[in-house]
Amino acid sequence: MDCLFCKICAKTIDSDIVYEDEKVIAFLDINPVNPGHVLVLPKIHVEHLVDLSDEDILPVMKVVKKIMKALMSQSDVEGINILQNNYSAAGQVVPHVHFHVIPRKQGDGHRHWPGTAYQEGESAIMAERIKSAL
């Protein structure tokens, strides 16, 4: 078991656990984007979101909601981002599926990625590409 998050689940590595049940664990990210940044994950080891069964997703999402509520009850929290990264190209560092629950404040300095409108006709082609892969 070389997975950092499996070791945290097994308590062979310490962490600031804020919630735990049979299937799910939630603990503080040691390098928070903002203080109170929590990671929520299934105890079962799967790498990416698509590998997580429907039965295992619901318990995780319930805990994501629970943590979000607890964070929103803090006086200094004005918003929450849920972020889940898959593969290193998307910034995934630990290969055990996890959801970032990130407390936000107006003007905290974190910039969202800019979007760029499609050229005429491009979006219809892209939609077809995705539909044909479903």
Next chain:
Amino acid sequence: MDCLFCKICAKTIDSDIVYEDEKVIAFLDINPVNPGHVLVLPKIHVEHLVDLSDEDILPVMKVVKKIMKALMSQSDVEGINILQNNYSAAGQVVPHVHFHVIPRKQGDGHRHWPGTAYQEGESAIMAERIKSAL
């Protein structure tokens, strides 16, 4: 019904829909972070993730997985971010809960927010604050 996304669900505003079922709709973001950026949302109008019932979350997450698989099957996609913003402080623009499914590529220029380690003792205090609010 003044909600942009409710109008898209009702087809009174056009969009590039890639998937639809009884409870969920998925369409292209008109200002994609990268081409193929999809929004997945419940047809029911709720503003934030915590307002979405457990019964309504699972169908949405199933579609998020489905879209993620379709995007990963494209030759130019190397990773996927799932992003869900709550409240304007977190970058939420349309007040109807939605998940961004963002295709990524190594070196596409999108920077992730930096983290900062806690000072000694700070994380234990933060964990207690969250636990006592659960």
